[in-house]
Structure formats: C-alpha cells, structure tokens
Amino acid sequence: MNRFRPDFSDDPAVELNGVSLRYDTADDVLSDINIRLKPGSFTFLTGASGAGKSSLLKLLYLALAPTAGDIRLFGQRTGMLKRKQLSAIRRRIGVVFQDFRLLEHLTAFENVALPLRVAGQKEAAYRTEVVDLLRWVGLGERLNARPPQLSGGEQQRVAIARALINKPDLLIADEPTGNVDPDMARRIFRLFQELNRRLDTTIIIATHDMHIIREFESPVLRLQHGILVEDVEFQGA
Amino acid sequence: MSKPTPLLPESDAREAALFFVVAALCFLAVLAALTARGTYTAAKAWSAQVEGQMTVRLMDTDRRGADEAAAIVRGLYGVESASVLSQAEMEALLAPSFGPGGIPEGVPLPLLIAVETMASAPADAETVSSALKAAGFNAVAEAHATYAAEARRALGTLRVAAIGVVVLLTATAIAVIAFATHAALLARKDIVDVLHLAGAEDSFIAHLFERRFWILGLKAGAAGSVSALAVTAMIVFSARSAGSQSQLLPQLSLDFWDLLILAITPVAAGLAARWAARGTVTHSLRATL
Ligand SMILES: Nc1ncnc2c1ncn2[C@@H]1O[C@H](COP(=O)(O)OP(=O)(O)OP(=O)(O)O)[C@@H](O)[C@H]1O
Ligand SMILES: [Mg+2]
Numbered sequence: 380m381n382r383f384r385p386d387f388s389d390d391p392a393v394e395l396n397g398v399s400l401r402y403d404t405a406d407d408v409l410s411d412i413n414i415r416l417k418p419g420s421f422t423f424l425t426g427a428s429g430a431g432k433s434s435l436l437k438l439l440y441l442a443l444a445p446t447a448g449d450i451r452l453f454g455q456r457t458g459m460l461k462r463k464q465l466s467a468i469r470r471r472i473g474v475v476f477q478d479f480r481l482l483e484h485l486t487a488f489e490n491v492a493l494p495l496r497v498a499g500q501k502e503a504a505y506r507t508e509v510v511d512l513l514r515w516v517g518l519g520e521r522l523n524a525r526p527p528q529l530s531g532g533e534q535q536r537v538a539i540a541r542a543l544i545n546k547p548d549l550l551i552a553d554e555p556t557g558n559v560d561p562d563m564a565r566r567i568f569r570l571f572q573e574l575n576r577r578l579d580t581t582i583i584i585a586t587h588d589m590h591i592i593r594e595f596e597s598p599v600l601r602l603q604h605g606i607l608v609e610d611v612e613f614q615g616a
Numbered sequence: 617m618s619k620p621t622p623l624l625p626e627s628d629a630r631e632a633a634l635f636f637v638v639a640a641l642c643f644l645a646v647l648a649a650l651t652a653r654g655t656y657t658a659a660k661a662w663s664a665q666v667e668g669q670m671t672v673r674l675m676d677t678d679r680r681g682a683d684e685a686a687a688i689v690r691g692l693y694g695v696e697s698a699s700v701l702s703q704a705e706m707e708a709l710l711a712p713s714f715g716p717g718g719i720p721e722g723v724p725l726p727l728l729i730a731v732e733t734m735a736s737a738p739a740d741a742e743t744v745s746s747a748l749k750a751a752g753f754n755a756v757a758e759a760h761a762t763y764a765a766e767a768r769r770a771l772g773t774l775r776v777a778a779i780g781v782v783v784l785l786t787a788t789a790i791a792v793i794a795f796a797t798h799a800a801l802l803a804r805k806d807i808v809d810v811l812h813l814a815g816a817e818d819s820f821i822a823h824l825f826e827r828r829f830w831i832l833g834l835k836a837g838a839a840g841s842v843s844a845l846a847v848t849a850m851i852v853f854s855a856r857s858a859g860s861q862s863q864l865l866p867q868l869s870l871d872f873w874d875l876l877i878l879a880i881t882p883v884a885a886g887l888a889a890r891w892a893a894r895g896t897v898t899h900s901l902r903a904t905l
Binding site for chain 1: 620621623625626806807809810811812813814815816817818820905
C-alpha cells in the first residue's frame with residue numbers, strides 16, 4: 380500500500396532531466412545531463428578545461444535555456460515560468476562568475492550591495508552587513524575602492540561577497556578561488572562550508588583544485604566533453 | 617555615507633552627442649511652429665483688413681469727374697467711405713516701383729477711388745461698377761477679397777507644411793533616441809546582464825534607462841526651445857528695426873499658444889526619449905531568458 384507523504388525537504392533544490400545544450404555550433408556542449416541536488420547539499424563540479432562546467436552552471440543560474448530536457452529549481456520547472464517568476468528565482472541564487480563581472484563604476488561596497496539594491500532594500504538597512512562581510516573577506520580597508528584599483532584576488536573576493544550577501548538558497552560558484560593564494564582559498568571554502576551548514580544553502584562549485592576537493596570530502600560531479608561521468612543522486616554534504 | 621552611485625554610469629560622450637541632436641531637432645521644430653504661427657496670425661490680420669476694401673479705377677475722366685464718381689459710390693448701400701486718392705497717396709503707393717525720387721513727369725496715372733465697404737453688408741464690386749456705368753463713367757471696381765482668398769489658400773498650404781515639418785522632426789527625434797538607447801544598452805550590456813542575473817525585473821532595468829533618457833530629453837528639449845525663442849525674437853527684432861513695412865512680418869506676440877509650444881516641447885522630448893528607451897530596453901531584454 381502506498382501512503383502519500385508530502386515531504387518537501389526531499390524535493391531537490393536542483394534537478395536536471397535529460398538536459399542538453401548546444402550553442403550556435405553543430406555539436407552539443409552538454410548532452411543528456413541528469414542531476415539532483417538535495418537542499419543543503421555541497422557538490423563539486425570538475426572536469427578539464429572546455430568540458431562544459433561553466434555552461435552547466437549558466438543553465439543553473441538561468442542565464443541560458445537548455446536545448447533539450449528540463450530544469451527544476453526549488454521544485455519549479457523553469458521552462459514553464461513567467462519572466463517575473465524567473466527573476467524571483469534568480470534572487471534566491473548567488474553566483475560567483477568565473478570572470479567576476481563586477482561593475483567598474485561602483486565601489487567594492489556598492490558591488491557587494493548590488494543584489495540588495497535590486498531587491499529594493501535601502502542602504503541604511505544593509506550597511507553593517509555589507510561592511511562585515513567585506514571585512515571577513517579581508518577587504519575592510521578597501522570599501523570604497525573600485526574594481527580597476529583592486530588586484531585579481533581582491534576582485535574575486537568582492538565577487539564572492541556579492542554572491543553571499545543576500546544569503547541565497549543556492550550558491551553557484553565558477554572557479555571561485557582561481558585568483559587567490561591557497562590560504563585565502565581554504566578560508567573561502569570554509570566560509571562556503573559554514574554557510575552550507577548554518578543556513579542550509581545548497582552549494583555547487585566548479586573547480587580544478589584537487590587539493591580542495593580532497594580536503595572537503597564532498598560529492599564530485601565530473602564532466603568529460605559535455606557528458607557527466609560520475610552521476611550523483613541524493614547525496615548530502 | 618554619500619548618495620549611492622547610480623547603477624548606470626554618468627553620461628558619456630555618446631550622450632553628449634545625443635543631447636545635441638535632440639536639442640537641435642527641438643530647436644528646428646519650435647522654430648517651424650513659432651514661425652508658422654506668427655506668419656499665419658499676421659496674414660490673417662492682413663486678410664481680414666483687406667477683405668473690406670475695394671478699388672475703383674476710372675478711365676477717360678479728370679479729377680473733378682473722379683470726385684463726382686466718389687460721391688456716387690459713397691451714396692450706395694453697403695459703402696462705408698469712398699475717396700479719390702490724392703497725388704501724394706498715389707506716389708506713396710507707387711514708391712516701391714519708382715523709388716524715392718517720385719513719379720516722373722508725364723507718366724499717365726489712373727484715377728483711383730479707395731472704397732471701404734460696410735462690414736455687416738458689404739457692397740460688391742458688381743454693384744459699384746454698374747452704378748458708375750449708369751452714371752456714364754468708364755469704371756472698373758475690384759474687391760481686394762479676391763486676393764485675400766488666394767492668400768488664404770496659400771496660408772492653408774503653409775500651415776499644413778509647418779505641421780508636416782513638426783511631425784517629421786518629432787518622428788526623427790524619436791527614431792534617433794531609440795537608436796541611441798539601443799547603442800547605450802549595448803555599451804552597458806555588462807551592467808544589464810549583471811542586474812538581470814541578480815534578479816532585477818525588466819521594469820527595474822528599463823526604469824534606469826527611462827529615467828536617464830527622460831532627463832536628457834527634458835534638458836535637450838528645453839535648450840532647443842529656448843534657443844528657438846531667442847532666434848525668433850532676434851529675427852523679428854532685426855526685421856522691425858530695419859523698418860520693414862511688410863504687413864506679413866511675423867509677429868512674435870508670445871501669446872498663450874506660443875508659450876504652450878515653448879513649454880510643451882521639452883516635456884514632449886522627454887516623454888519621447890523615455891518612451892523610446894523603455895521600448896528598446898524591454899525589447900532587448902525579452903530576447904534573453
Ligand atoms: N557562447 C558560446 N558560444 C559557443 N561556444 C561556446 C560558448 N561558450 C562556451 N562555448 C564552448 O563550449 C565548450 C564548454 O565551454 P565551458 O566554458 O562551459 O567550459 P569549462 O568547462 O567551463 O572550461 P574552463 O575550465 O576553461 O572554464 C567549449 O568548447 C567552449 O568553446
Ligand atoms: Mg569555465
């Protein structure tokens with residue numbers, strides 16, 4: 380006998396079914412990807428350069444639509460949603476882009492505060508939070524510096540702070556420690572871990588860094604030429 | 617902490633160029649509108665005045681005969697006044713053709729009777745002619761209204777042309793702004809993308825551009841409007857001080873309608889800019905997921 384027990388916590392935060400992606404070129408960059416990430420899971424995504432890591436993450440943070448298959452985020456099928464609903468989902472996602480994408484005319488403080496401003500919050504309400512987070516990533520003295528005045532590693536930390544500031548339900552990071560020294564890298568991953576444990580943030584991080592992957596003992600998704608070779612289902616952190 | 621930096625960077629060189637173009641278009645539109653209105657008003661006043669006038673040309677008679685003829689005309693129903701033009705009046709009338717030296721001796725001059733008709737029931741040229749013929753005069757009467765009707769037609773055409781010019785300039789301004797917004801959007805694609813991915817709704821992003829272009833349109837429109845006013849004033853002033861006698865000289869009365877044109881232009885430019893910006897931004901965002 381089947382008993383119906385709705386258990387929303389088991390609804391995957393991220394679910395990809397038969398997802399393929401093709402750019403304007405002939406070949407699939409991603410083919411038949413199936414992934415389920417439990418809420419509060421911590422997953423690494425790895426693979427050689429050009430394997431399709433960034434492309435997969437772009438699908439997850441709703442920058443692209445898949446060529447085939449469907450994507451569910453927080454239980455909602457993204458292909459069926461209206462533009463406003465997609466925007467609302469994006470506000471629940473924090474993204475660290477591989478190329479940072481900071482706004483050059485804004486200060487470090489303003490870049491970090493951007494998601495809050497987009498969500499309609501006033502500076503008085505978030506000022507302390509933003510300053511604290513920037514201090515935590517070691518940029519307490521550079522609040523008013525603009526990206527061109529910051530080193531690559533400093534810019535990366537601003538980008539990380541921006542992704543974390545609104546305590547997202549899903550954090551997507553593309554090579555978030557590519558430009559920082561091993562010490563800072565470890566600190567950043569510890570912060571991600573803390574966020575994952577304390578706030579139950581679902582996290583997926585693309586990285587080449589095998590030391591970090593080994594050290595953190597989290598599930599690993601491996602892409603090879605657009606095909607997922609280690610499929611992870613319902614694994615928590 | 618000071619005011620937050622606007623999400624769209626402050627204006628760049630492209631926007632300065634756009635400012636100039638919009639200001640120039642508004643300048644031309646206001647100039648066209650003010651000139652057309654001034655000319656139209658002056659011409660209308662002139663034709664209204666001319667409408668009540670008639671000239672009678674007398675042949676084969678002398679000054680005394682002319683006075684008699686004028687008396688006959690004066691006695692007709694529908695005539696306000698009638699008087700034979702004096703030598704001095706004729707000279708003044710013909711001065712443009714003969715210059716200040718006066719009319720040379722021996723040039724035969726016709727005898728003319730200037731007639732003012734009654735406004736309520738004007739006598740027509742036919743009545744005047746036949747009354748004079750019956751009295752034995754060889755006379756031709758001509759109502760000036762004939763010319764006025766032609767002038768009216770010309771004015772109607774002028775008005776349509778002026779409206780056409782204003783409409784064309786407005787459409788051009790909108791097209792130019794739409795084009796410029798598109799360019800601005802492409803130049804700011806990085807910012808638009810980041811805002812979009814941070815969960816900003818289309819209306820939020822469109823609003824940034826709308827606000828920017830609304831202010832630009834408003835300022836450019838005001839600049840164009842004020843310069844057009846200055847130029848029109850200058851043209852009229854210089855024409856007047858040169859002692860031009862033309863009754864068709866545009867009149868810069870600055871009445872309610874002129875002021876309305878001056879006030880509406882910047883607002884219209886602002887709204888057009890804002891509308892074009894919203895359309896362009898929304899359209900290009902729709903192309904993204
Ligand atoms: N916009 C695009 N148009 C066409 N092809 C693209 C586009 N973006 C990426 N590709 C191609 O898709 C493939 C996967 O690229 P992707 O950036 O996802 O790889 P990656 O695994 O993130 O690589 P890296 O480790 O170097 O960042 C590559 O062959 C790349 O050339
Ligand atoms: Mg990549």
